[in-house]
Amino acid sequence: MMANYDELTHISAAIEVQELSKEKLKKKTALDYFSLAVTTFGVGYLPLAPGTYGSAVGVLIYLIFASIEGRASFYSSQNNWTDAQITAWIHAVNLILFLLFCLLGIWAANRAVKIFQNKDPQQAVVDEVIGQLITFLFVPFGLSWRFVFAGFILFRLFDIWKPYPIDSLQNLPAGIGVCADDILAGVYAGTCLALIYAVRISF
Template sequence: MGQRCLCDFIAGTRCRRSNPRQQPRRSGSRIVKPAPEATTQPDRSAGASPAVAGVPRPRPPLWATLVATFFGAGRLKPGPGTWGSVAAVILWALVSWHIPPANRTWATIAVATVVTLIGIPAATRVSRTSGLKDPQFVVIDEVAGQLVALIAVPLGWKTFLAGLILFRVFDILKPPPVRQLEPLPEGFGIVVDDLAAGLYALAIMHLLLHFRLLIG
């Protein structure tokens, strides 16, 4: 007949049967308790991204955002890189008229150096927080490269326009070693390749001026 509970023989009495899986098992002289059921919890310590873990990405400092986007020029569409170069040319054209001609070359070098030194850490901070290797809205690299392309260039709309076009061409085509500089880490890779493109544009610009193919 099998095992029956005593309460089965008492009318109106309901027997409470225990779950055999929850009963401790005897092993020899010891009582072995059942292991607690494992609960499935997401592992958030295994390198999960903030988006997966439900934690928003931290924002970069305001100064880094302003510098990296060149005060919002990088947010313009289409072609944020071109907008960054245009903004650099316009701003430098307005400033350079107030610099004595004898000091313009060194002033351009100094400004390009300062922009580079500030732009690299700013681009690094923004790149880290955005999770992108080279965000399109970061245009401080175009500003630095564009200034390099205008070193020792006579003032005039023709030279400014030629410098803008030449720099954008080399920045897009990226002849060696420009493209090879892109894999450099973080802000260095973002900015240094544009400096190399600016040197290409500067060399062609001075060749055009030397052979009088371009008159400022």
Template sequence: MDINTLHKPPIIFKNMTWFERCIVFCGVGFGSGLAPKAPGTFGSAFALLFIPIWLAIGFSSSILAILVMSLIGIYICGQTAKIIHVHDDGRIVWDEFAGQSITFLPLIYFGQMNWIWVLVGFGLFRLFDIWKPWPIRVIDQKVDGGFGIMFDDIIAGLWAALCILIYLYFPMA
């Protein structure tokens, strides 16, 4: 999360075209990224609403849907940043949607989805997204545009998924 989120200018929707409004509305996570504090956390929490969809369509289809979400997100995040004139604004949370969704792939695969694992996955994703261990920090600092906005959260989601996968595949007796 960008520490200056609270000091950013408001997003003025009335000055945008209809198409720009749709893009920005998606970019700010259908409004979840407009929370006055911790917009990334609110965006990640909103992404939990996708879990029933991932469960309904299954593991393989979820991978495909998350891949499409991520590719579309490159455009949405990049355009939102251009329209509101702030690169990787904390209010842009479409990237959290994709990263948080990636976190749950091992749970879908192993059929382990329950509220405890949802909380663990949520916590792990937020930890990696905020802490930004290697290579997330490097990507966040060096890669610009929509790809940069999306890619660091995708890696955070992969790190969180890897932690879950290791635990599920190599359970501690």
């Protein structure tokens, strides 16, 4: 009887711990909500293909920045900046903004992993946004819609196909594991897009 009583006590304690864990998960902080906003971009909860929606958000962000930088380039040229100066500053600003966004995305993905209790939650699409933006870092800003569409398709291809070593990067811990595979997929896609762009402008 004593053994049965001890077993029941342990089971009861385990249930209480689980219930406390569930309650803790339900209580989200402001930072939790902010991280969810960053990781889902409002499309992570959509059905069927959240990764594709995330890539589309990446394309939209690229187009917005391309428009802003196109205007900045025009105003700079009016102030006697050389093409080399304008290009150098555009690249520098792009890389700084991208690095900051990458760090923010990894931080947010790390919190999302804990919130969803899943090492790669489907709702988190910030990794696709980051990967898609990386794709366009390899070519000049202000691409025609054909190259933008090609960049979108190439990134989706590598993100789904996951050639070596992309797939193994998903085993990295927490937010880094969520984002690392898409970052490399973006590098692969960007390299292919750069080759296509180079061939196209050469002939």
